[in-house]
Amino acid sequence: MTTTHPVKERVTTIGEGGRRFWLYPAQFRGFWLKRRQWVSVILIALFFVLPWIKINGQQAILLNVADRKFVFFGLVFWPQDLYIFWFFVVAAVVGIFLITAQWGRLWCGWACPQTVFLEHVFRRIERWIEGDATKRKRLDRGPLTWEKIRKKTLKLSIFAAISIHFANTVLCYFAGSDHVVYMTFHAPEANWNWFMFMAFLSFVFFADFAWFREQFCIIACPYGRFQSALLDEHSLIVGYDARRGEPRGKWRKGQVHTSGDCIDCNRCVAVCPTGIDIRMGLQMECVNCTACIDACDEMMRKVNRPEGLIRYTSVRQLDQKNRKAIRPRSIIYSALLLVLLSCGMWALAHKRSFTIQMLRSVGESMRVQDAKVINQFQLKIANQTADPLVLSANVPQEFELITPLPQWKVEPQSTSVVPVFIAKPISEFSHTGKEKVQLQFKQDDQVVFENQVTLIGPSS
Ligand code: SF4
Ligand code: SF4
Incomplete structure (x- = not known):
């Protein structure tokens, strides 16, 4: 030095x-x-x-x-x-x-x-x-004496303990405090990625505050x-x-x-x-x-x-x-x-407290069955609130909405994806092979969201 x-x-x-x-x-x-x-x-x-x-x-x-x-x-x-x-x-x-x-x-x-x-x-x-x-x-x-070893060991041990606590607190912001508590009482291999992240952060904080x-x-x-x-x-x-x-x-x-x-x-x-x-x-x-x-x-x-x-x-x-x-x-x-x-x-x-996306299904998204043109979609509903969300949907009367359930319940802070079919008689289907349809989503009988999708059918 x-x-x-x-x-x-x-x-x-x-x-x-x-x-x-x-x-x-x-x-x-x-x-x-x-x-x-x-x-x-x-x-x-x-x-x-x-x-x-x-x-x-x-x-x-x-x-x-x-x-x-x-x-x-x-x-x-x-x-x-x-x-x-x-x-x-x-x-x-x-x-x-x-x-x-x-x-x-x-x-x-x-x-x-x-x-x-x-x-x-x-x-x-x-x-x-x-x-x-x-x-x-x-x-x-x-010179290196017992006194020096004692003081340095005590200081660096306290620095390390604070750095680990600091790193765990940072982890709480990214992984959630409940999850950090859970990880604390489980072996590292159960949460290997987070454990390595925490160990890395602890080292960085220790090196920074003790040396850098x-x-x-x-x-x-x-x-x-x-x-x-x-x-x-x-x-x-x-x-x-x-x-x-x-x-x-x-x-x-x-x-x-x-x-x-x-x-x-x-x-x-x-x-x-x-x-x-x-x-x-x-x-x-x-x-x-x-x-x-x-x-x-x-x-x-x-x-x-x-x-x-x-x-x-x-x-x-x-x-x-x-x-x-x-x-x-x-x-x-x-x-x-x-x-x-x-x-x-x-x-x-x-x-919005929720988001709705109508995604066209991959693969066979259109078929003709029982004299009807049927299009298949995936309805993705993300509930961003702390309460359950219950939604239903309807389409204009010339169309038919086919879903496994009349309404969808989405748990708080979660996302549901449900299959949805929209049908129209082939005799009434536009000769261009395309029809626009307006969906109305309701919560407690109130229209809370509208979405337009395009149906594809056989063109003449
Ligand atoms: S502390 Fe004040 S008086 Fe002392 S050297 Fe610095 S500027 Fe000058
Ligand atoms: S000169 Fe040094 S002590 Fe003064 S404000 Fe800047 S960093 Fe602080």
Whole structure:
């Protein structure tokens, strides 16, 4: 492990010879940390609790890709509803554009699972077991002792247990919490695919939080990459006020401080989880976590200077110009977001609780029997509600509908496929060999759906 500090011209976590420069962010307290901790408690609680909450008998959020069934707070979506998803997915992307243009990397610093779990769960455990940054560094660089083995084993075992729990919770969102409980009490070979998926996720989470860490934000995350296109000089950033801070100079107790407000204590660098020096300006590695704000404010209080040398600001404000909150890009993003959300809500409001498809049977779909032209179809009814669905159908009187049952009952959240025959006397059949017929589907004697199909007969 290299002992030199990273050179600033390259990514902060890459040391001499391209080797990983391991970071030991120092502990700190402050106004923003307290708020971020509360947000993280709420987000972590939601993440672990949501799969166990049921609404109308359905898991609150379920993304059952295998059965192509998606549930959001009591609303069930099937593949045919994906166009509704489209509106909300694109709205989410535009929403991220808008949030980034207005408030910078707010998501990264406050709500991204990588930051929330790494900073508020895994690093806390690490500090609890291995001590502060200096102790952790000493432990890593020191010889292999029983103390080191004990601490590392304890830390990595807890990391592994949390990663497995994390992976099982993710599995609940995809396989359903009831199914995960069932799988937990059965041998892996009974659910081999899911078991392998869970084992893979556990490994990925463990490797990420125990080893890969800030590299994910710096190297792997695409969001960090397209920041430069989304941010402008009016966007909110965590910034260092160089006008106020420079020229920096060491502060000595009892001496008059003649330089700028920055006392060059390096606390802002020591607490930074991505190892950068915010005094060098806006950098891609900055996840806007606010740690340097809290650290610097603490130093400012100690030397009786006003807080806010590092603060939430914008490039324009740092240049002593006005920051405009409303500008063309924020208006365009907001308008687009409004349109997409309105379309999504409209589509949601008009979403059917069932779908009906009349599919022509493969093979012999038309035959002539007893002087009648008979066409065979497969009627596919998908009930998307939590209640049983009972439907019947009728056709105009010149046609005859032949089905094994006068009405069809479809269980909640399931699909039924029934054979349906439509007949017409051959003497009345169109000489073109084609006839259109309108089917009416009824629920409680109310017409709830109409569908037109084409009958094929012999042409003259
Ligand atoms: S520079 Fe400050 S806000 Fe940016 S990542 Fe480092 S500590 Fe967080
Ligand atoms: S914490 Fe504040 S005072 Fe200390 S080096 Fe950073 S900017 Fe300067």
